[in-house]
Amino acid sequence: MKNEIAKNKPMDRRGFLKTSALLGGSAACLGAVEKINGEGFGRDKINYPLNDAKNVIYSVCLQCHTACPIKVKIENGVAVKIDGNPYSIQNMNSPIPTSTDIEVGAKIDAGICPKGQAGIQTIYDPYRVVKVLKRDGKRGENKWKVIPFDQAVTEVVEGGKLFANIPGEENRVVEGLRQVRVLKDAKVAKAMASDAMNVGKGKMSLADFKAKHAAHLDVLIDPDQPDLGPKNNQFLMLAGRMEHGRKELAKRWQRGAYGSNNFMEHTTVCEQSHHIAYKQVTSQYVDGGKWKIVSEHMKPDFRNARFVIFFGTGFVEANFGPPIMANLVTNAVTNEGCKVAVVDPRFSKSAAKAWQWVPVRPGGDAALIYGMIRWMFENDKINKEFLVNANKAAAKKANEESWTSATHLIAYDKEGPAKKLRASDLGIGTSDQFVTTVDGKPVAVNTNDKLNPIVGDLFFKGELNGIKVKSELYMVKEYALSKSMDEWAKEAGLSVKEIVKLVREYTKYGRQAGAEMYRGPVQHTNGYFNGMAVIYLNMLVGNIDYNGGLIKGGGHYHEDGSKGGPFNLKKDVFAGKTKAFGHKITREGSYYEHSSYFQKNGYPAKRPWFPHTGNVYQEAIPSMDDAYPYGVKILMTIMGTPLLSNPAAQMSMKTILDFKKTPLYIANDVAIGETSMFADYIFPDYAIWERWGTPHVPPSAVTKMSKFRQPTIEPLTDVVSVFGEEQHIGFESMLLAFAEKLGLPGFGDDGFGKGMPFKRVEDWYLKLAANIAAGDHKGDALPQADEKEIKIFKEARRHMTSATFDFGRWAKACTDANGKSWFKETIYLLNRGARGEDFTKYTKNVENSDKILHKFGKMFNFYCEKVANTRHSYTGKKFSGISRYNPAIDYAGKEVVGSSAYPLKSITYKPITGGQARTQAVDYWLQAIMPENTIDLNTQTALEMGFKDGDMAKIVSADNPEGVWDLGPSGKKPMIGKIRTVEGLKPGVLNTSWSFGHWAYCARDIVVDGKVIKGEKSREAGICSNAALTVDSGLKNSTLEDLIGGSAVFYDSFVGLVKA
């Protein structure tokens, strides 16, 4: 019941504000006095439906790649609140047991970061694309028309004069997906694939190839270069953020069904070199001369560490990721006496919690680490007891889990260090055995031998059988001692005192110290080696597999069915599956020496080849520009924005605007983004909370866990019919529609085998869910959902139409080839959004052992033989086998240097509120916290350059003296931002954050169906500094790169500032 004043209050209040405040106010007082007893207050009246299991659906966030499990609370079909999932170790220090009643689980909320919370505003962005848009003006002019989905599918598949209404394109004939898919016969592909690659390797002559495959040469991009593969490869699917579940589906479509080898993701603009460093250092020798990749990501055990150094990252922002790490590290630092050091030119929020901030020069990480390593050698602070173990048996005997290659010998040839010495080279064993010396005498080592322990000499240098050899640790020590402490300190931009203080502390805690990294040290031309150096720090203190040391994490239940799940989607055999072949457009996974280009041209290669890495995002469009190794006819981007996210991305605008280089561009996006703005068609995608996925857990999760993304609300995109099924438009249904139109194998009625259709999105993902529910071995399955749980499961989806949820249909998707239903086990999983092993296993283990629960238990390499045997595609010189410090150089070998006009080293960071491109543009709550980003300078640097806090300035560089993003028909966007002077930044460094500086996302007005739709200017705030970053002088149209790890280089460029 309201009092009189309350009833009248709108008018009263406005009048109150505008006019006679005193009078109005007094009247209000008197009125209120008469109404003392309002309604009663108390628990009895409280209705709080958000804690009811039937209003909750668990899913997984993707506002960043940490992909935290979330609990989405739904009212009237609307996602109203997002919290963390209590069943997940990513959200709770110790998750609640998977067996916990879901009605109890609904009442326990767990942690989640602000951008995870703000996901609601990404779902409900008023400018969200929900229908197919087709370009209705010049590319990039931001003029569109809405067209029916079916029409769009037909046009994209069949091609033709698709843009005849646009001046200049009247007669432009566009090839569609059907025309580009020239090779349709799986048998022909299979017959041709290895022969074609053998021509590249020089193992088969072109003449022989042509003779053998004479009938099918027309399917090849270039019959004279069969290793480029079939014309199908000219359809490039380029994904930004795409993780497990969707990734495998995209590959099934692109490679197995369509027959194009060109599917790749964005990882090199993130932190790929960090993964490649881990992959190489932890790769395991397999008899026959191969190295097997076993791990790409490890982390210090923040629960038990006593000292952790964070290199170019932290636990509060970005990384992998804040909800799990912040909670562990703050507890360790506050309650467990752990100390943290943060090595970063920027004083981050993590540094704020640190014992020491170490403001390294950007890119000086390896120099700093080699200074530390030198001190460790000189002060006898390496863990020799750990490092002497040459094989598994020795490790076992010494009560270790893992071991290193420290004592293994490297053979030198005339070029320098070459391969690992084999026992056969000395006539003391086989070619699968390495060699170490014991008391100076060579001994054959089978590294995985469990029975005969070999303890080797750490430092050996000599000549054996006429071969010059050094032990791996000798090489590391020799390199560490090759510069004085002063020299290392100078390169690191630090004082010797600072380095010694850091390393002294690091070596105080035995195995309970660790070194962590993410993006900062590795997005450099020397990135891979910087990453390797960080891993060395861990190896040298022998912390691997120890509580408080370097750990691999608990792992996950295998959603691909590779461990005995009911649906083996790893093998994923289906009728008509094609063998995709040929070098990828980015030349990832290929040795230059194995290409017909090398056979023809030798060194230098026009662009680099990347045998040891993948997902080399920044190479895709520049390679299209150069048509190297071949041109692309159709580009598709998915949840990615290469024209914004890549360093020197402005160089790619002209490629996208050029119909010859990009004849057709299809984007799949939730918005008209910075890159999709240049597309010919935009197909709407589901928002994260409307879709599916099976991302994996980070290594900081000490117990085994899987999480599962599923739709929490009815998708907001239009409903269409695909394979005769009503479904919402999204990435998956778009691919299904293309598959239907093209008649691709592996989709439709018998997509998964007889009677097992693949006609809807859940046909795929529910099988992944069933695999997780079934577990990794017999007896590992989750319990079956009981009647109560099944009832709640249905009620929680009462807001969904049959276009999304149908109990019977979902049940069918969970039925395996033997007719066994896994639906009830799957419901048990879906009702929790995660499953994990009993956490008390971990706590008991910590009490009883100094080793971590889930152990790596394998060899770590100081010398990475595979990389050491790879040649730089420009110079033809071999890469180093051990980590080295190198100054920033480009592809052609030119050192990256500053000048008086461009004196500042540019760096970037991600505040916790921002992704690289998304989140901040559309999430109003995040905008409220951080409405714009700034150009940060150290106060002293600003003073010297004549800037003060709040000044407006433009970022310029030698490669972009004008300081603009050239957006073609949409004009130029200058990189003008507000200066913020700070103390917490290394002098001489310019720092900006990501997620700002948008030109699309409806920040500006757009035209649709001839009508202007007003943009929202707040979305355009701030700057994105990518267009100022260095253009590689050897490549001329793209960024600097790490040639081993493949990372795009964000932190080696010099820029300048001019007043604006």
Add this chain to the structure above:
Amino acid sequence: MSELYTDILKNNFKGVAMSKEELSRVDEKLTLETDESRRDFLDKFSKGIFGGLIASGVVNALAPVQAKAKMDGSNLNFSEPFKPFDLPPETPGEDGILRMMRDIQRALKKPIEQRHWKMVIDLRKCVGCDACSVSCAAENKLPPGVIYRPVIQQEIGSYPNVGHVTLPRPCMHCDEPPCVPVCPAEATWKRPDGIVIVDYDQCIGCRYCLNACPYDARTFDFGMEYIDGAADAPKVFLGKEKAGKYETEASYEYEKEWKREGEESPIGNARKCHFCIPRIEKGMLPECVVTCIGRATYFGDGNDPQSLVSELIALPNAFRLKEEVGTHPSVYYIK
């Protein structure tokens, strides 16, 4: 101990979630001209327009009496006992969330006047992520300009000896709340369990309380929506009707469901943190506590010596903000 934070509170009130864009929307709504900061904006209102009123004898004479009358809990209806639910069995090293939920369940079994809700914020663990601010805004459907729990942040020191201070600032739920006696409508008062509430149905939107609060814990609901500045193009995009739904679904504050419709409450009311009453009464923790990724915020019954908050409040490095003003906050900080 707390001087630094008092200074920061005073000098750096950047916490209110209002961008320039939004401020200009306020301008339009109220036909007022201001391009000053939100703080200045509120000051202009409260000090310039209403300042005189606060000193007026009418208000001061009447209000305390009534506030006291309500503090005995006589108008609270707690006849329905709290229904506890089974939490997972206690295990060593369990997450603090579970321990605190046990604390709450224990407290809720007691009569209301025997518990005193207290919050403890461990500033050593606060990472300045703003998750609590956003979670609170989402939970309570807060419009632009209204914020219950800003996290005030400031860089201190000089290169290379730098620090970054964070200060989450909810309502302090003072035992001597200065906001209560100034309310001319008797719309704000303290419950026997320590929570200071705003009765939206009684609140006339005069905003004396905004000015009276020494912690700037209250903001005013101007009735804006986050999507106000966007164009509405439902034939092309999602459109504003569908986009705005999450803002207009019910919020559960105090004992009611509030819908943002027309000019109805809570639009036009003073608003502030209420310790998530509906959640507490159901045995759950406030949103800022559960969402905290640094596990820096604690909540529980200060009258229960077994509770986690009681343990923390007893630490030698615990303090309260602005002790000198004599408000006796229920929110403690640890440094």
